[in-house]
Amino acid sequence: MRLLFLSPHYGTMGGVRLIIDALARAAVARGHVVGAVVDADAAAVPGAVAGVARDVPLYPFPATPAELRRVRRFGRRFPPAVVRVVGAIRRFAPDVVSVHAIRRFAPHVAAIRRLTGVPQVLSLQEAALPPDVPENPRLFRMLVRAADVVAACSRESAAYAARVVGTATVEIVPNGFDPAELAAAPVFAHPRPYVLGVGRLETQKGFDVLLRAAARPPMRDVDVLLAGDGSQRARLEMLAAAEGVAPRVRFLGATDRPTTVALLKGAAAVACPSRFEGLPLVCIEAMAAGRPVVGTRVNGIPEIVRHEETGLVVPPEDPDALAHALGRLLADPARAARLGANGRRAVERRHAWSRVAETYLGLCERLAARATRSARAALLPG
Numbered sequence: 001m002r003l004l005f006l007s008p009h010y011g012t013m014g015g016v017r018l019i020i021d022a023l024a025r026a027a028v029a030r031g032h033v034v035g036a037v038v039d040a041d042a043a044a045v046p047g048a049v050a051g052v053a054r055d056v057p058l059y060p061f062p063a064t065p066a067e068l069r070r071v072r073r074f075g076r077r078f079p080p081a082v083v084r085v086v087g088a089i090r091r092f093a094p095d096v097v098s099v100h101a102i103r104r105f106a107p108h109v110a111a112i113r114r115l116t117g118v119p120q121v122l123s124l125q126e127a128a129l130p131p132d133v134p135e136n137p138r139l140f141r142m143l144v145r146a147a148d149v150v151a152a153c154s155r156e157s158a159a160y161a162a163r164v165v166g167t168a169t170v171e172i173v174p175n176g177f178d179p180a181e182l183a184a185a186p187v188f189a190h191p192r193p194y195v196l197g198v199g200r201l202e203t204q205k206g207f208d209v210l211l212r213a214a215a216r217p218p219m220r221d222v223d224v225l226l227a228g229d230g231s232q233r234a235r236l237e238m239l240a241a242a243e244g245v246a247p248r249v250r251f252l253g254a255t256d257r258p259t260t261v262a263l264l265k266g267a268a269a270v271a272c273p274s275r276f277e278g279l280p281l282v283c284i285e286a287m288a289a290g291r292p293v294v295g296t297r298v299n300g301i302p303e304i305v306r307h308e309e310t311g312l313v314v315p316p317e318d319p320d321a322l323a324h325a326l327g328r329l330l331a332d333p334a335r336a337a338r339l340g341a342n343g344r345r346a347v348e349r350r351h352a353w354s355r356v357a358e359t360y361l362g363l364c365e366r367l368a369a370r371a372t373r374s375a376r377a378a379l380l381p382g
Contacts, residue, residue: 218327
């Protein structure tokens with residue numbers, strides 16, 4: 001099978017990059033030919049071949065009609081970008097395109113499917129958005145309907161896709177972790193216990209809630225380490241100063257994989273205070289490292305962070321609840337160890353990349369075989 005990965009934010013969303021790299025390595029190991037059309041250097045994708053487009057400028061579609069009216073340059077950028085991607089795909093001649101894109105790239109994905117005729121598997125990392133976040137449901141429908149098969153990262157994501165679209169073939173393929181990577185990593189050296197947040201410094205991730213929680217009494221004797229970068233960094237630094245927690249907060253910026261894994265292994269607890277998510281890799285990796293996780297009750301997080309079983313779950317936008325939950329773990333090492341051990345057992349059963357990739361690549365292989373049978377049947381007389 002010739003498998004091409006398509007992602008307009010491979011270089012800007014670390015979770016997407018990890019997912020594509022893991023699936024690409026597994027595909028190469030199974031004897032498939034792998035290529036990539038991405039927004040960053042495709043040589044970073046294991047098994048990427050010469051002649052596949054790199055630094056493809058696919059621009060996100062404005063989220064609302066009002067934005068679309070204001071951003072007229074999108075109309076000028078759209079056709080050249082799609083033409084370039086279509087040309088790259090035709091040169092590679094894949095059997096299947098593995099799409100890793102958010103809804104704001106739906107027009108590109110739909111146009112590429114229509115113009116190339118190559119079947120698509122969509123790795124769906126999105127689901128319902130909160131009421132206060134602008135959402136264009138037409139973009140989500142367009143993204144999902146362009147796919148021949150939707151591989152949703154969580155039950156909630158799969159149910160949302162089926163509810164909104166109704167006709168797509170949707171299967172659940174969760175995210176994963178690399179056991180060997182965790183086993184080889186050291187523990188991050190830090191002089192005091194710390195709560196860790198990993199992810200882009202964007203509003204979605206809720207790190208402002210974590211900083212406010214750090215000012216509450218249950219967390220006054222613990223540091224907060226944030227691994228990641230983004231447009232909200234300056235705002236978060238000002239918030240840390242305003243809350244009086246700046247001396248206990250370290251902004252580490254974007255960290256490489258060895259550092260990120262070491263941070264996970266050394267954390268007293270890992271916080272995932274997101275406002276919306278699919279199924280966060282950081283939760284899976286933290287649990288695989290045996291660390292207790294406190295996550296918000298949004299989208300797919302409660303499916304893996306089960307309250308009082310594999311972690312603690314709190315409402316979003318609630319720094320008091322977050323501080324209380326983290327404080328309970330910090331004050332009760334036995335409880336933290338029990339939840340961490342339960343979490344590790346849970347993800348080891350289902351979320352190793354070898355198992356996840358087998359499921360995902362199986363979808364791709366079946367889709368490729370079906371397309372081949374259809375093409376042969378079309379050539380038969382009468």
